Amino acid sequence: MNEQPWMFLYSRKGSENWTIMFDALMEGNQAWAHRAPILILCMAKKNFDYKNRPNRHYAHDLGQAVANLSLQATELGLNLHQMGGYHADQLEVAFKVPENWESFSVIALGYPDKADTLEEPFLSRELAPRQRKPTSEFVRTEAW
Numbered sequence: 001m002n003e004q005p006w007m008f009l010y011s012r013k014g015s016e017n018w019t020i021m022f023d024a025l026m027e028g029n030q031a032w033a034h035r036a037p038i039l040i041l042c043m044a045k046k047n048f049d050y051k052n053r054p055n056r057h058y059a060h061d062l063g064q065a066v067a068n069l070s071l072q073a074t075e076l077g078l079n080l081h082q083m084g085g086y087h088a089d090q091l092e093v094a095f096k097v098p099e100n101w102e103s104f105s106v107i108a109l110g111y112p113d114k115a116d117t118l119e120e121p122f123l124s125r126e127l128a129p130r131q132r133k134p135t136s137e138f139v140r141t142e143a144w
């Protein structure tokens with residue numbers, strides 16, 4: 001249906017909307033995200049425009065859009081950090097998000113600074129090796 005059911009509400013540091021987004025972040029995220037020049041609220045539309053039928057893939061589609069944003073941001077030398085740790089209800093009320101839409105994450109976006117400008121525990125986290133599961137843990141040829 002070519003629904004493209006995603007919406008990105010972005011805000012610049014210093015604006016009222018940035019403060020609203022920042023205030024909705026969990027404390028652990030506020031501790032580092034206060035340096036982010038851009039915060040983005042990521043949302044997806046639950047139903048198709050066509051006959052208002054449920055779109056089973058709305059969250060999947062948003063995830064794909066964010067994955068591609070991540071790649072493009074990296075290509076441009078930017079750094080993008082997704083956060084699920086925020087009060088979704090608070091932002092849905094503040095930004096009058098319609099009933100048919102749901103928010104899933106807030107993204108902090110900016111150019112990366114040097115790691116040594118960070119204090120602990122952020123310095124260690126930044127310098128820690130990035131870990132990913134081995135492919136064998138998530139690819140299979142047999143039923144469960």
Ligand SMILES: Cc1cc2nc3c(=O)[nH]c(=O)nc-3n(C[C@H](O)[C@H](O)[C@H](O)COP(=O)(O)O)c2cc1C
Nearest residue numbers: 026028029080081082083084085086104105130131
């Ligand atoms: C849906 C989702 C929610 C996340 N929530 C948070 C969060 O609230 N706070 C946080 O610091 N990282 C969160 N992360 C993790 C980071 O966005 C990032 O994926 C992780 O730090 C790995 O970074 P790397 O790709 O540089 O290894 C979340 C990731 C995803 C995909």
